[in-house]
Amino acid sequence: MQASSALHASFNALVVNHQVQRPAAARSYAPRRQHKQQQGSAAAQRAAGWPLAAVRADQAADTADTAAIELISEITRAVDQAHAAALQRNAAAALDGLATGAGNELKHRVMASILDLQSGLLERETEVRLLLLAALCGEHLLLLGPPGTAKSELSRRLSKLTGGRYFERLLTRFSVPEELFGPLSMRGLENDQYVRQIDGYLPTAEVAFIDEIFKANSAILNALLTLLNERLFDNGNERIEVPLTCLVGASNELPESEELDALYDRFLIRRNVAQVSAAQLGTLAKLAAGTLDEGDRMSSDDGGAAKGQVPELAMDDFRSTAGQAYGAVDVPESVIDLLTGVRNYLQDKCEPPVYVSDRRFMKAVKMLQVAAYADGRSAVNEYDCLLLEVVLGQRPDDAHKVKAYLLETIASDPGLQQTELVFLGLFGRACRVLEAANPQEVEEARRECASLVELLDLRQGGLAATLDGGFPELRATVWQSEASVQAAVQALTPQMTENKKRAEDLLREALLLQSALDKSVPAAVLERLLPKRYKQYQKGISGRA
Structure with missing residues (x-):
């Protein structure tokens, strides 16, 4: 007990000494210089016949310093072993995750439908995916681009896939309502009723x-506005429900009149369609000539997966998937933060501001739920939000801003930054x-530190799984083409590699703090275990003072 008291007294003295602002190297070597000086003065005292009380105090301080070094060495060695084991375990879990591919029946049918719709089309993988996603959501797709880029062909293929009734029309400045909604009923006019013969028309x-x-x-x-949004059509004095699943709109240019803004907003997904690139013109020529060999055909079908082995989507899927997704798929807080952040960024920080209506924002959230549900997941992830580049922008350039x-x-991983702030607060406490x-406060801090260690372990494991596995969550989705995935991976990898290193270092620091709390070491030992964090803590105290 006396030795322990002396040890704690010495560490309390060290705390006082360390509160003095001196360089780290000077603080590290100051105790040893003091011991040597004390030893020299003790020898002089013995030669002069002075009492030996100073010698005993010097020996106690020397013993305390040796014990502190041994304790620090013991903690560091144990923590390094635990840290290495955690990293190895997470790396093994990342490799195991590669071997177990996730999927469900709906996802396989979506993929089979994608392969069918894009068969014989070049560089239309993204448009096909967006068309199917819009139809599964019960929303509409707008394709902007020059003539001859397969815009109408995509809608015809969707009609053939669903087996549903199809309507197609080209509008001009002189188009009349009868072209879309059907001619007026002559018999109805005879009976003073203004009704249309809608059979075979858009309603x-x-x-x-x-x-x-x-x-x-x-x-x-x-x-048209009421029909697209509410799925209702006023036929005379009767309002009827229409069976419309998806309308594909096409235009060579964006609307210039403000009265068309409401119509433009009715299209949840908007996509610019470009000509086939120069690199694929040779393949396009072979396709037109009917001389495209099987190898080129399979490579243009996004991986060459065999079609016909899995049933494709049917009309029932397009009618029911959205309702099932809304009740089955969760939207985590991290995704909500990302959604609110991108809307605030577009409206408050972009120049000119990009307006995002409340209706569009809500529909975007539901679209992400449908995308996750079709992928066989029970929660939306952050990579799903990359689909928002075709949802939130108003003009073609806005898509680049959103992405x-x-x-x-x-x-940048805001979650990791918040976790580091939590660690700093816990270290100060x-x-x-x-x-x-x-003892009671130490036990409470110990429990909080254990939770933080578990959280950091999971976070580091998630980053390891993402980077070591080649972004499996992003690659597993059916809604991103291979080219889109490659571009996203190239943009994300450098910063996420840095984040992984930060998470590993932070996990080690949290393990050191946990071990210090478990052993109830003096604050001076904690300072020597984590000197960088202690400097931050001291700087915070002096700043508040």
């Missing part, structure tokens, strides 16, 4: 394609409770 279609849709005049516009913000935010030697 009875399940899949529709409207080319040059922004040439709709005011006579068409009001009925850049999302990639930068995902790579540990310094105070260890100095006060309050």
Whole structure:
């Protein structure tokens, strides 16, 4: 007990000494210089016949310092072993995750449908995926681009896939409502009823394609807005429900009139369609000539997976998937933070501001739920949010702004930054409770530190699984083409590699803090275990003072 008291007294003295602002190297070697000086003065005292009390105090201090060094060495050795074991375990878990591919029946049918729809089309992998996603959500797709880029062909293929009734029309400035909604009923007019014969027209279609849709005049516009959003059509004095699943709109240019903004907003997903690239013109020529060999055909079908072995989507899937997804898929807080962050960024920090309506924001969240559900997941992940580049922008350039913000935010990992702040707060609390030697407070801090260690272990394991596994969550989704995945991986890898190293270092520091709390070491030992964090703690105290 006396030795222990002397040890704690010596460490308390060290705490006082370390509160003095001196260089780290000077603080490290100061105790040894003091011991040597004390030893020299003790020898002089013995020669002069002085009492030996000073010698005993010097020996006690020397013993205390030796004990502290041994304790620090013991803690460090144990922590390094535990840290290495955690990293090895997480690396093994990442490799195991590669071997177990996730999937479900709906996902396989979505993939089979994608392969069918893009068969014979070049560089339309993204458009095909967006078309299917829009249809599964019960939303509409707008394709912007020059003529001859397979915009109408995609909608026809969707109609063939679903087996639903199809309607197609090209609008001009002189188009009249009868072209879309059917002619007026002559018999109805005889009975003083203003009704249309809608059979075979847009109000009875399940899949529709409207080319040059922004040439709709005011006579068409009001009925079209209600039909697209509420799925309702006013036929005379009767409001009827329409079976429309997805309408594909096409235009060579964006709307210029403000009265068309409401129609533009009805299209949840907007995609710019470009010509086939110069690199694929040779393949396009072979495709047109019918001389494309099987190897080229399989490579243009996104991996060459055999079609016909898995059943494709049916109309029932398009009618029911959205409702099932909304109740089965969770939206985590991290994703909600990302969604609110990108909207605030677009409206408050972009120049010019990009307006995102509340309706569009809510529909975007539901779209992400459908995307996750079709992938066989029970929660939306951050990589799903990359789909928002075709949802939140108003003009073609806005898509790049949305994508850049999302990639930068995902790579920066705000969750890891928050965890580091939590660790700093817990470290400061540990310094105070260890100095006060309050067992109850030490136990409470110990429990919090154990939770933090577990959280950091999971976070480091997640980063290891992502990087070592080659971004498996991003590659596993059916909604990103191979080219989109490669671009995202290239943008995310450098910063996430840095984050992985930060998580490993932070995990080791948390293990050191946990071990210090478990052993209830004096605050001076904690200072020597984590000198960088102690400097931050002292700087915070002096800043508050």
